[in-house]
Amino acid sequence: MTVHLPRPARLRPVDLLRLGLIGPRTRRLRSALSALGIALGIAAVVAITGISASNQAHILERLDNLGSNLVTVSPGQNFDGAEAKLPETAFTMLGNIPPVERISSTADTKAHIYRNDVVPSSQTNSLRVLSARLDLLATLRGQLDSGRWLDRSTERLPVVVLGHSAAKLLGVTAPGGQVWLDGEALTGAWYGVLGTLKPNELVPAIDDSVFVGTPQAMAALGGGRTPSTVYLRIHPERVSDVQEVAAATASPAQPSLVAVSRPSDLLKARKETSTALTGLVLSLAVVALLVGGVGIGNTMVVGVMERRGEVGLRRALGARQGQITLQFLIEAVLLGLFGGLAGAAAGVSVVYGYAAVQGWPVSVPAVWVVTGPAVAVVVGTLAGLYPALQAARMSPTGALRAA
Known part of the structure; x- marks a missing residue:
């Protein structure tokens, strides 16, 4: 007589999933708190990378709007520390460099600006009165806040255009008012406000400046022909080449006394600083993940101790060691998965909310949204x-006896 031994029971994937859900269903609060640690870590990773990516997209958008191909040429310092001067021919020589697409400049005057004629002469608010070429605003890609820019009909008249900060300090909210210009060896006079400018992130120095037409500055404000700053718009692929020769071109005799800079480098430096900060915060997020993992491990250890009776009964009924292992392992995996999905959703929500408040374009790295739950x-x-x-x-x- 042949005796057929019963085959070991095999659990289907659905059965394993149901067994794995026993712990989360029966101990909901404890499971939620365990998954919360993982969720916080994943949320931090997704939120920080998303905010950083949105910030970088915002910076790149600003660079595209302002143009990263602007180069500024200005006087350097003499050996005694005093500011040098650019040659009168600097503007013409720089304009002859082939990759230069547009060029403009400003020049110093001897005038100071005040709200009215009773303000003490010492209270200049560090505002500079500069003569400006008509194409300066277009070269800098600046924008008017109100009024209009200098043109052929106004460059010889006693009118000014105020930078954004200058307009605030002088209490000018709209064109049409008057300000007082005075200075050493100059006769004070009232000048009409022709317009005001919006803030310029690429060249913030113009925010504290007041602009007068070149003919008017030379005739009444002691302005000269020597430029104080020359602005170059260069073919985007040739910026580095022009930077290398700009100093020698502006002042062949003393190129070391010429300062050449690229204002967009400041914005890129902000981006690098933001990236460094992101690395620090991501390190903290990794710590949060580790803490979450410890929380899940602790929950599982306590769960095993509390469910020794269940484990003993299942083993007595024929459950194999591998099935018991899978049951509790699936429970831990589910806790990690729930925490990862919740954290990814929370992180994306934070990115959208923060970007909306800041007025940034939203950029959420898809790799972290997908990788986050996987890591969890x-x-x-x-x-x-x-x-x-x-x-x-x-x-x-032993399990039934200890239950």
């Missing part, structure tokens, strides 16, 4: 591996 699953698996193996090694009689 790995953390949950590693955290639940030891408790799962511990549960599988319990003997049926």
